[in-house]
Amino acid sequence: MLVSVIIPCYNEEAVLNLYYKEMDRVTGILSNYDFEMIFVNDGSKDSTLSILKQLAKEDERVKFISLSRNFGKESAMYAGLKNAKGDYVVLMDADLQHPPATLVEMLRIATEEGYDSVATRRMTRKGEPPIRSFFARQFYKLMNKISNADIVDGAMDYRLMSRDFVDSLLRMSEYSRFSKGLFGWVGYKTKWVAYENVERAAGETKWSFWKLLLYSIEGIVAFSTAPLSISVFLGMLFAFFAFIGLIFVVIRAALYGDPVAGWPSMVAIILFMGSVQLVCLGILGIYLSKIYLEVKKRPIFICSDSNIEDIRL
The missing domain is CATH 1.10.287 (Helix Hairpins)
Structure with a gap:
């Protein structure tokens, strides 16, 4: 059984080698699965692409897609989903805030309990600025009241999906994408896995308060009139x-x-x-x-x- 792991990357030179080592360790534990790691370089201005090419030379499981410019994380995820060939597909960040070790339990749930999607959510927002946490909680409450998309508070992009789930996502090829809403809109049988908030392994976050605000407006417009x-x-x-x-x-x-x-x-x-x-x-x-x-x-x-x-x- 093939598992495709999609990793959007934007200026992630500081964490790529750390992430690869951790993923290599986790895939060793999951030796009864085949893996492909699809790194999507979203117009990085640092040496992200060079590192990816070197990793691809050393490990045939490593695939990379380099976009012509910075299209945004949503477009990078779509590029990865469109080229993933796995029976199961995983979305994961490269900064190790999405612990690769959790993948062991996620695969067990999907295969043994028959879920089409295993999604992750943060139990707490420890380490996040209080004002950002407040507005994030209000956004989730608002979205669930005014839209028909099921969005769980603290939901992360870290998610394992079946082939049917991914094919359903790809049928929605809209230009303005809000994946958290799309995940809930397509439905399917989903189980949520909670874990403690984890700080970045290295580097800096690309999400400022202003970018998160614009992203929330994108979600409201995409899933509610x-x-x-x-x-x-x-x-x-x-x-x-x-x-x-x-x-x-x-x-x-x-x-x-x-x-x-x-x-x-x-x-x-x-x-x-x-x-x-x-x-x-x-x-x-x-x-x-x-x-x-x-x-x-x-x-x-x-x-x-x-x-x-x-x-x-």
């Missing part, structure tokens, strides 16, 4: 308030004949209404931009170098 409904509701609500306010102004003018009084509050109301309109237009613009990118039918990734002979683009 609730923001559009909210903007319609806000429009109706403030139209009602404006109507009540108009009646109040007319009655006051008729009774007291003082149309000038209260202009500061009127200006504040106009500014507030204008800001609500701009927010609603912004929400609509985000959805339109996603449609614009989808209809262009641009490739999700472009490969510039690989040691996979029959690579699928």
